[in-house]
Amino acid sequence: MSTQKPSIPKGTRDFGPAVVARRNYIFGIIRRTFEKFGYAPLETPTLENLSVLTGKYGDEGDQLLFKVLNSGDFLKDVTAEDLANDDGRATRRVLPKVAEKGLRYDLTVPFARYVVMNRGTLVFPFKRYQIQPVWRADRPQRGRYREFYQCDADVVGTDSLLCEAEIVLMMAEVLNALGLTDFTIKINHRGVLRNIFQALGGEGKESDLFVAIDKLDKIGRDGVTKELLERGFSEPVIDTLFELLSVSGDFPEKLERLLAGFVTAGVAADHADGYKGLRELGQVLELLRGFGFPQFEQLEFDPTLARGLSYYTGCIFEIKINNVNMGSVSGGGRYDNLTGAFGLPGVSGVGFSFGVDRLYDCLEELNLFPEGAAATTRCLVANFDAAGMTAMLPVLRELRAAGIASELYPDKAESDKQRVKQYKYADAKGIPYMLLEAPEELGVRKFKLKDLRARQEQTLTLAEVVAALA
Amino acid sequence: MSTQKPSIPKGTRDFGPAVVARRNYIFGIIRRTFEKFGYAPLETPTLENLSVLTGKYGDEGDQLLFKVLNSGDFLKDVTAEDLANDDGRATRRVLPKVAEKGLRYDLTVPFARYVVMNRGTLVFPFKRYQIQPVWRADRPQRGRYREFYQCDADVVGTDSLLCEAEIVLMMAEVLNALGLTDFTIKINHRGVLRNIFQALGGEGKESDLFVAIDKLDKIGRDGVTKELLERGFSEPVIDTLFELLSVSGDFPEKLERLLAGFVTAGVAADHADGYKGLRELGQVLELLRGFGFPQFEQLEFDPTLARGLSYYTGCIFEIKINNVNMGSVSGGGRYDNLTGAFGLPGVSGVGFSFGVDRLYDCLEELNLFPEGAAATTRCLVANFDAAGMTAMLPVLRELRAAGIASELYPDKAESDKQRVKQYKYADAKGIPYMLLEAPEELGVRKFKLKDLRARQEQTLTLAEVVAALA
Numbered sequence: 001m002s003t004q005k006p007s008i009p010k011g012t013r014d015f016g017p018a019v020v021a022r023r024n025y026i027f028g029i030i031r032r033t034f035e036k037f038g039y040a041p042l043e044t045p046t047l048e049n050l051s052v053l054t055g056k057y058g059d060e061g062d063q064l065l066f067k068v069l070n071s072g073d074f075l076k077d078v079t080a081e082d083l084a085n086d087d088g089r090a091t092r093r094v095l096p097k098v099a100e101k102g103l104r105y106d107l108t109v110p111f112a113r114y115v116v117m118n119r120g121t122l123v124f125p126f127k128r129y130q131i132q133p134v135w136r137a138d139r140p141q142r143g144r145y146r147e148f149y150q151c152d153a154d155v156v157g158t159d160s161l162l163c164e165a166e167i168v169l170m171m172a173e174v175l176n177a178l179g180l181t182d183f184t185i186k187i188n189h190r191g192v193l194r195n196i197f198q199a200l201g202g203e204g205k206e207s208d209l210f211v212a213i214d215k216l217d218k219i220g221r222d223g224v225t226k227e228l229l230e231r232g233f234s235e236p237v238i239d240t241l242f243e244l245l246s247v248s249g250d251f252p253e254k255l256e257r258l259l260a261g262f263v264t265a266g267v268a269a270d271h272a273d274g275y276k277g278l279r280e281l282g283q284v285l286e287l288l289r290g291f292g293f294p295q296f297e298q299l300e301f302d303p304t305l306a307r308g309l310s311y312y313t314g315c316i317f318e319i320k321i322n323n324v325n326m327g328s329v330s331g332g333g334r335y336d337n338l339t340g341a342f343g344l345p346g347v348s349g350v351g352f353s354f355g356v357d358r359l360y361d362c363l364e365e366l367n368l369f370p371e372g373a374a375a376t377t378r379c380l381v382a383n384f385d386a387a388g389m390t391a392m393l394p395v396l397r398e399l400r401a402a403g404i405a406s407e408l409y410p411d412k413a414e415s416d417k418q419r420v421k422q423y424k425y426a427d428a429k430g431i432p433y434m435l436l437e438a439p440e441e442l443g444v445r446k447f448k449l450k451d452l453r454a455r456q457e458q459t460l461t462l463a464e465v466v467a468a469l470a
Numbered sequence: 471m472s473t474q475k476p477s478i479p480k481g482t483r484d485f486g487p488a489v490v491a492r493r494n495y496i497f498g499i500i501r502r503t504f505e506k507f508g509y510a511p512l513e514t515p516t517l518e519n520l521s522v523l524t525g526k527y528g529d530e531g532d533q534l535l536f537k538v539l540n541s542g543d544f545l546k547d548v549t550a551e552d553l554a555n556d557d558g559r560a561t562r563r564v565l566p567k568v569a570e571k572g573l574r575y576d577l578t579v580p581f582a583r584y585v586v587m588n589r590g591t592l593v594f595p596f597k598r599y600q601i602q603p604v605w606r607a608d609r610p611q612r613g614r615y616r617e618f619y620q621c622d623a624d625v626v627g628t629d630s631l632l633c634e635a636e637i638v639l640m641m642a643e644v645l646n647a648l649g650l651t652d653f654t655i656k657i658n659h660r661g662v663l664r665n666i667f668q669a670l671g672g673e674g675k676e677s678d679l680f681v682a683i684d685k686l687d688k689i690g691r692d693g694v695t696k697e698l699l700e701r702g703f704s705e706p707v708i709d710t711l712f713e714l715l716s717v718s719g720d721f722p723e724k725l726e727r728l729l730a731g732f733v734t735a736g737v738a739a740d741h742a743d744g745y746k747g748l749r750e751l752g753q754v755l756e757l758l759r760g761f762g763f764p765q766f767e768q769l770e771f772d773p774t775l776a777r778g779l780s781y782y783t784g785c786i787f788e789i790k791i792n793n794v795n796m797g798s799v800s801g802g803g804r805y806d807n808l809t810g811a812f813g814l815p816g817v818s819g820v821g822f823s824f825g826v827d828r829l830y831d832c833l834e835e836l837n838l839f840p841e842g843a844a845a846t847t848r849c850l851v852a853n854f855d856a857a858g859m860t861a862m863l864p865v866l867r868e869l870r871a872a873g874i875a876s877e878l879y880p881d882k883a884e885s886d887k888q889r890v891k892q893y894k895y896a897d898a899k900g901i902p903y904m905l906l907e908a909p910e911e912l913g914v915r916k917f918k919l920k921d922l923r924a925r926q927e928q929t930l931t932l933a934e935v936v937a938a939l940a
Binding site for chain 2: 005006007008009012013014015016017020021024035036037038039040041042043044045046047048049051052063064066067068069071072073074075078079080083088090091094095098099100101103113114116117118123125127128133135137146147155158159160162163286287290291292342343376377380389390393394396397400403404405406407408410411424425428429
């Protein structure tokens with residue numbers, strides 16, 4: 001067999017032990033928070049039928065789906081005529097003949113599929129979380145991967161705004177637990193934007209407007225104005241839009257001022273109790289007060305928050321770590337019709353997601369990973385001579401029986417150089433302690449326990465070693 | 471958009487909350503055991519280059535690889551001539567033009583690739599474990615899936631038999647922790663088989679012989695005899711083979727008797743100290759004695775154990791749960807040349823793997839899943855009236871602050887039927903406790919804590935509720 005220099009595909013990554021341990025630290029906090037709030041784990045297959053995936057993410061999304069070649073004679077239905085290239089239509093003609101399956105593109109569509117397939121047995125409201133990788137055939141670039149994890153939590157089958165309030169709590173709890181305490185949670189409601197757009201004559205063009213507003217951060221007021229002018233909106237209308245969007249104050253003040261602005265601008269109420277969006281935001285605020293949520297100054301009502309996804313209909317969320325140059329680390333919102341494409345209309349729900357790669361980068365930049373998050377083995381038992389190896393086996397057993405992750409260096413050291421190798425091994429693996437046989441004292445077996453970081457050592461009995469490390 | 475009845479690909483599975491929790495229970499025990507023995511986690515990408523995967527699993531394996539279609543215009547290099555079907559060679563001609571990547575087929579080849587790519591920075595011996603799904607385009611059938619998890623632990627860069635002894639310890643520890651205490655660990659050494667085969671004139675035909683012996687369980691002595699006769703071995707030779715293979719006694723007795731048999735049959739020693747296989751098995755036994763391994767009667771030296779994989783060179787292991795009709799739940803062995811195909815010869819190591827699907831089925835059949843392994847939420851706070859919802863928010867906060875997974879039913883019950891719905895929700899989710907507001911007593915707020923399984927209730931203060939559930 002000829003040898004080859006192995007590599008991994010662009011946009012994918014190997015995660016070595018130290019990185020896995022740190023990622024698991026993040027996943028663990030997210031998982032525990034989801035579970036503490038009553039969300040239960042779901043896992044769906046990596047492979048989904050293309051009939052489930054296609055058409056759910058727009059044309060661009062369809063392009064970015066990884067498709068899996070049918071097994072066996074995948075060419076059996078392809079003819080020479082299929083290959084005739086007329087404006088790239090050959091690919092579209094051949095694809096359904098050679099590929100029936102694709103890789104999971106997000107966790108939302110598989111969740112919707114699962115809900116529909118199991119609607120007969122699921123008990124609603126159904127609260128699930130899902131932490132799994134997804135794949136996108138995007139052009140790889142810094143911070144953008146072709147294989148990456150999503151961490152989603154969704155509840156479907158209830159309109160209760162308790163869910164929205166608890167999403168704020170969960171977002172804050174995860175970030176506080178990670179030590180990322182300087183964050184801002186932005187909240188808005190699609191109804192607020194819809195109210196404004198309708199008053200401005202934008203009915204039917206909501207998604208154009210959402211897309212334009214969503215870019216406000218990037219292209220500024222001038223850029224958005226230009227886009228809206230091109231789409232046929234007049235300057236006075238755009239001015240009113242920005243006046244409403246730029247309302248100032250804290251959360252309750254903004255709610256109040258926007259309500260006054262709606263009345264002034266002649267925005268029509270869309271609900272028996274007034275404006276649905278403003279009302280629901282007020283209720284979420286009340287629920288958070290009921291919970292005693294302590295971080296109100298970090299919760300910002302931002303009427304310009306739009307978010308790209310078209311399926312949101314109610315509250316929308318986004319969270320940013322302050323003083324770190326990075327996009328949002330979490331976001332979500334309420335939707336009315338998650339499962340409509342699969343023949344089950346009217347399933348309302350709300351969900352959100354953490355971006356683990358961005359959280360990882362924030363923790364690294366701010367040096368917030370706890371020291372213990374990287375190492376696994378706590379104690380390396382030295383293997384310094386032949387008698388020592390056998391003599392150390394019961395020691396190893398005792399340490400492990402006490403739950404202390406321990407290993408005996410597997411090869412005997414018979415020279416100083418080989419002894420140094422064992423210290424280097426402990427250092428490279430981040431093992432904090434090393435244990436060596438010490439001379440017996442008054443007939444009692446003794447050990448040297450070396451704290452490799454503090455560069456200190458103690459002479460102890462085995463029971464004392466266990467107590468020191470447990 | 472037309473609606474569709476969604477489905478998942480054959481051979482794949484959704485894992486709902488109860489199943490994920492039970493699978494995580496198994497993964498947790500395996501992971502903790504690996505880490506306790508100093509193995510550190512590694513994760514490799516789902517997508518590997520086909521150049522890495524192809525040719526590593528034999529012709530059949532190449533067929534069973536899932537290949538991923540190149541993105542964009544995947545047909546750009548395919549010509550009409552490529553399609554000309556001459557004995558299925560079209561597929562082989564077109565494949566490299568349309569697919570460069572495939573799905574991970576096992577965890578061993580990616581591990582070897584990782585070791586080679588990182589040889590400059592890794593510190594050896596390198597002990598890694600890896601728990602990830604793999605994909606095979608096998609015909610799906612009961613118990614055989616196209617997407618399933620493997621749980622591997624390997625150590626490379628050392629010949630020490632300490633690793634073999636610790637594999638026995640880890641296998642036993644995982645099964646004991648799962649409650650599967652009635653198991654048999656079979657151990658053999660490829661050297662023992664090689665010694666026998668060479669004495670029988672089978673040199674150069676070892677892998678034929680391994681394959682034949684490996685079927686002994688299924689096709690019996692007669693079947694194996696027939697296969698060996700067809701391969702040109704004579705009856706007296708086959709008789710000697712079976713005489714040696716059928717040696718009886720406990721582990722040390724078998725070692726001794728086989729040694730005597732080797733001498734009688736004129737088997738040539740392959741090592742300065744005699745027969746390498748027998749000698750190493752004896753050393754593993756000694757190491758296990760040194761560890762005080764308490765389950766020797768469950769460790770069987772089985773000279774007929776061959777295992778299918780061709781790359782094993784030293785000790786081989788297999789573990790079966792007794793009194794359950796199921797194949798081995800774990801197996802492994804030592805190899806000499808894991809990374810040779812990637813240009814790094816001489817890397818010796820030893821590894822083993824657990825089959826989580828089989829472990830799951832054993833635990834289910836023997837009813838060994840602990841009760842707590844299925845539920846996540848511990849307490850459902852009832853939502854029985856409007857005032858109650860707001861009043862219950864601080865209660866919920868207290869429970870969660872104490873680490874008690876809790877949820878408030880998100881929709882208010884305003885009728886008996888709706889109240890019953892909340893009990894049904896708790897029941898369906900396996901939530902063991904329900905909390906309701908009770909009348910105040912002497913100015914102190916009280917709650918009814920219902921144990922839904924025992925059908926008992928207590929009237930308690932919030933602090934008492936927290937103490938009862940924490």
